[in-house]
Amino acid sequence: MTFVRRCTQMLGAVLAVALACGTAGAQGPGKPQYGGTLEVGTVYVTLSALSWDPQDWNWKLNHDTGMYYEQLFAADLDKSVRKGGKHRFYADAWLPSDAIRGELVERWEWKESPLSVVLHLRKGVRFPDKPGVMKSRELTADDVVFSYERLDKSPKKIPTYFDHVARVEARDTHTVVFTFKEFNAEWDYRFGWGYYSAIVPKEMGTVDPKDWKNAVGTGPFQLVDYVQGNSQTYARNPIYWDTEKIGATAQKLPYLDRLVYRTIKDEATQHTALRTGKLDILESIRWTAVDSLKKSAPPLKWSRWLGMSGTFLAMRVDQKPFGDIRVRRALNMAVNKAEIVSAYYGGNAELFAYPMHPDYHGYYEPLEKMPASVKELFTYDPGKAKKLLAEAGYPNGFSFKVQVCSCSPDHMDLLPLVAGYLEKVGVKLEIQPMEYGAFLSAMTTKTNAPGYFMNNGHTNPTTSIRKSFVSGQTWNPSQYADPAFDRKMQEIYLTRDEPKRQQMIREMTIEILDKAPYVWLPTPYIFTAWWPWVQNYNGELRAGAVRPGPIYARIWIDQDLKKKMGF
């Protein structure tokens, strides 16, 4: 009976979609509907929140708090493909300069002598009531200054992150002035729309900010429930300030009553949840599951995007044998990366897309334009690999430990494949799977094993190089350290001319590729799927650095369609 009922539901769903598509085609996106709950398997579906306090300098914070902690700037979602623009907004932490709008900031202007930027905050933006924390009041410049100083004084701050800032002051209730020691090309990313830019109320200084129950912000949703390893629930903020123009009408945001992040560690369970309508959106699906999902849930809508993080095996260059560049280059040549693209990823990957992403126009150069020494690293040549290893003093190979996060199904499959290739040249891997907290901690405390298998977000063109290859940086698992390289990076930040910066980044990219602190691996395409009742959405993922809040605020659920489809 269950099978028959499921078939009937599917048939009804297909008919309903056909009806909806017909009417939608005639009328455009339709009138927003208020209400309902959106259940999302996010792009980090296997991970619960790692922190609620911006002072922890945790990379995932925006993802979990970005529904209520807003920022000075955010993505201009009116420039999305969905609205006739050219931006897809799936990059993890990259906003092209023509796709940034003021979020809490209404307008800003640069001043010289001293070099500063004056930010004029929007008026009428309010924090809601939060019993035990604060009464509802307007956002002021003091909150922005407080938020910045909390971050700056944190013992967990990323080294050099705010070194370009001389001081931050509140000129009046709605004006903040950032005075700089020197220009920094990432000024708006560093404290504006980046990973560490959340604006919190001053009252956070009087309560425990690590307790999710104290969370309160100016954003479209407020955190109302958290079950570690299971779910995070956000409820509509009834006094939220922003609107969206649909047609000629400014619609109040958000449309949803509730938004739920589901944490699901098991891949098969994620797909089942999507297939059965328990999830409205699943943001990260491997290519291997796409055909089966399309067959079992035909009404699903799809988007495909090139991963915004590089996959690699980092080798600790401060330890033997990886201090020898010949060993590092040998391991690169021992892995058949083209076969990984064609066979392991079924063609759904790009051979070369890290550390520069193909979307970084002007910064990215394709492999064909790279020097021969770089192309060699992406060409399978186990003979040359063995020769290099012998020259380096390892004619019979060697073994080393590699740490990998068990939270990534792709890595748990890919690393044994890489191990298989390396075994053919005599290099044996001792694989150590770890849960995410321990895995991340190994890197941030610089105690990671000689091999460390990970993804690292592209972020943006300059940060992609800085965070992974500048000495002492947190996200530098290979412990790569070259003072000359560091100086070049610093020069880039001082360069105001973007074409010149692009040229410098291209040169540094070639340099670091050649030095091979990583076994560079292909970047896969990833799929996002959602049910047709999810409206005003086209697969967008981030409206800032790993921050989807503004995107979810603009989604509404077509309840009638959902019922017609039997869900």
Added chain:
Amino acid sequence: MSTVALEVAGTPVRPRGAVAGFVIRLVRDKPLGTFGAVVFLLFLASGALAGVLAPYGMNEISPINRMKPPSLAFPFGTDNLGRDMLSRILYGARLSVIIGFCAAGLATVLSVAIGVVSGYLGGRVDMTMQRFVDAWMTFPDLVILIAVVSVVGPGMVQVTVVLGLLYGIAGSRIVRGAVVSVRENLYVDAAQSLGAGTPRILWRHILPNVLPPVIVLFTTRVGVVILAEAGLSFLGLGVPPPAPTWGGMLSGSGRAYMYQGPWLALAPGLCLTLVVYAVNMFGDALRDLLDPRMRGTR
């Protein structure tokens, strides 16, 4: 001359032909047990000879051949990395044999050590030791396994030691029961009267007479440990990849590619089922045949 075993001063005399007689009785009276024994022996042989029998290496990747269904070239098909499933099943048997035997062996040694001392000495020693065993047994096996392996980390040695400790302590109850019964025999009193020390009595008189239940305990423990290790591997806490543990194969590619390649789950799942069933049947038969009360019954 009768081949009935005689007990002289508590030392069993093994007549010639006892082993052959045992095998005949097994085949004649316990056909399921015989089947179990044959499967178990095949499993042991496969594991021991995996290096010879397997047509491909344990982690011999061939992405171009990924997800091929069973065929002549690949009798059990290939997995998502193009590895031959038959080869991985055989190498997995070897891992299971090693872990199963080592962990069961450790468990048995521990059970005997605790059970014999506790059962023979009795009194306060017995009471204290058994209260500890009681407390240990209140915890669900899997919860302890997960907790300990999460702390010490996954790995063959860690899994073997943890499984050995877990089942060793709990199994001491069975040995203690047997020892308490044997302790009351006259030959033990006789040995004590003759001035034999406790170690000599334990080694020469107690241990040989509790050997039958210990043997049964060992064989059943092998099956339990193999299943427990599969459970840990399934949860990602067993021997890390690319080691081809059956549980890990079920949990990894078996589950992820269930729709695209059902053979990825069927092969290790069926092998696991068959081996554990066989071990249990053999253990049951062994218990029946070695129990003196069951002698003379079919």
